[in-house]
Every structure is written in C-alpha cells, then in structure tokens.
Amino acid sequence: xxxxxxxxxxxxxxxxxxxxxxxxxxxxxxxxxxxxxxxxxxxxxxxxxxxxxxxxxxxxxxxxxxxxxxxxxxxxxxxxxxxxxxxxxxxxxxxxxxxxxxxxxxxxxxxxxxxxxxxxxxxxxxxxxxxxxxxxxxxxxxxxxxxxxxxxxxxxxxxxxxxxxxxxxxxxxxxxxxxxxxxxxxxxxxx
Numbered sequence: 001x002x003x004x005x006x007x008x009x010x011x012x013x014x015x016x017x018x019x020x021x022x023x024x025x026x027x028x029x030x031x032x033x034x035x036x037x038x039x040x041x042x043x044x045x046x047x048x049x050x051x052x053x054x055x056x057x058x059x060x061x062x063x064x065x066x067x068x069x070x071x072x073x074x075x076x077x078x079x080x081x082x083x084x085x086x087x088x089x090x091x092x093x094x095x096x097x098x099x100x101x102x103x104x105x106x107x108x109x110x111x112x113x114x115x116x117x118x119x120x121x122x123x124x125x126x127x128x129x130x131x132x133x134x135x136x137x138x139x140x141x142x143x144x145x146x147x148x149x150x151x152x153x154x155x156x157x158x159x160x161x162x163x164x165x166x167x168x169x170x171x172x173x174x175x176x177x178x179x180x181x182x183x184x185x186x187x188x189x190x191x
Contacts, residue, residue: 007045009035011056019097023053023105057111060098064119067091069126077139078184084130085156085180088123092160100164120157127153140187148187155179 032039046052071083105112128149134140142148159176
C-alpha cells in the first residue's frame with residue numbers, strides 16, 4: 001500500500017472509531033487492530049497519537065473552511081429558508097463523524113472548540129446573507145434584522161447539533177420545520 005494512502009487510511013479510521021467510541025478511548029493499538037496492521041506501521045507515518053490527532057484536526061478544519069452557499073434563492077422566503085437549512089444539514093452530514101468528535105472534545109480541546117466555533121460562525125454569516133437578501137428583496141419584512149438573524153442562526157445551529165447528538169429523535173425535524181414556518185409567518189412580507 002502507498003505511504004500516503006496508509007496515512008489517509010489511518011486518519012479516516014481514527015475519525016470513524018473516535019466518533020463511535022470517543023477520541024480518548026482510541027489507543028494506537030486499537031487503531032492498528034481495527035486495520036489489521038502493526039503499531040509500527042502507524043509509527044512509520046506518525047510519531048505518536050498526538051501527531052495523528054493533530055493531523056485529524058487539520059484535515060477536518062480544511063474540510064470545514066470550503067463551505068459556500070450552494071442553494072437557490074428563488075421562490076418565497078419560506079422555501080429559501082428551508083433550502084438553506086437543508087443545505088446546512090448536508091454540510092454537517094458530509095463531515096458527520098468528524099463533527100461528532102468536535103462536539104465531544106470542544107470543552108477539553110482548544111482545536112475542537114475552535115472548529116466548533118467556526119462552524120457556528122459559518123451558519124451565522126450565511127444566515128445573515130440569506131435573511132438580508134430576503135428582506136432587501138421584499139420577501140421578508142424585518143425591522144430588527146440583527147435580532148432575527150441571531151434568533152434564526154442560533155436556533156438552527158442547536159437543531160443541527162441535536163440531530164447529531166440524538167440521532168434517534170425524529171421530533172427534531174418536525175420542530176425545525178415548525179420553527180421555519182413560525183419564523184416565516186412572523187416576518188413574511190405584507191405585500
């Protein structure tokens with residue numbers, strides 16, 4: 001196997017195992033065993049677990065930094081808000097195992113805390129763009145736009161976090177949909 005492929009496989013396997021068992025519960029022996037390789041193979045790529053974990057955070061951070069807004073602004077405000085939220089769910093789903101690690105580690109690891117904060121900031125910034133476009137185009141009628149942005153971004157971020165923490169709770173989707181409908185009803189244009 002190619003050296004770069006093995007290094008990538010080690011990172012991917014660490015993320016998968018740590019998302020299920022917790023990062024602190026994964027030893028290099030556990031990682032090696034899961035891949036049917038020796039610990040010496042790991043050491044030929046990484047000096048120690050800390051270097052591997054650091055590389056994992058760097059890889060995850062690079063994945064989170066290239067998230068644009070890939071959804072349509074056509075239609076009424078409720079449809080646009082729904083598409084935006086669906087897009088954010090897709091973004092988080094694409095990094096779901098890494099995101100679970102970040103959420104588990106954010107109170108004890110500054111790297112995880114920084115990435116968690118970056119993801120929340122991304123949703124807030126994109127919410128600001130979406131709501132300002134909808135307000136400026138007359139599809140929403142918001143007097144206190146800063147409050148509306150903060151309310152929407154914070155609430156949606158919490159729903160996304162809850163989705164990953166409580167995978168079995170089907171009511172999250174219903175609650176989120178209900179929130180979007182209420183937000184739209186509160187701020188829809190009177191035209």
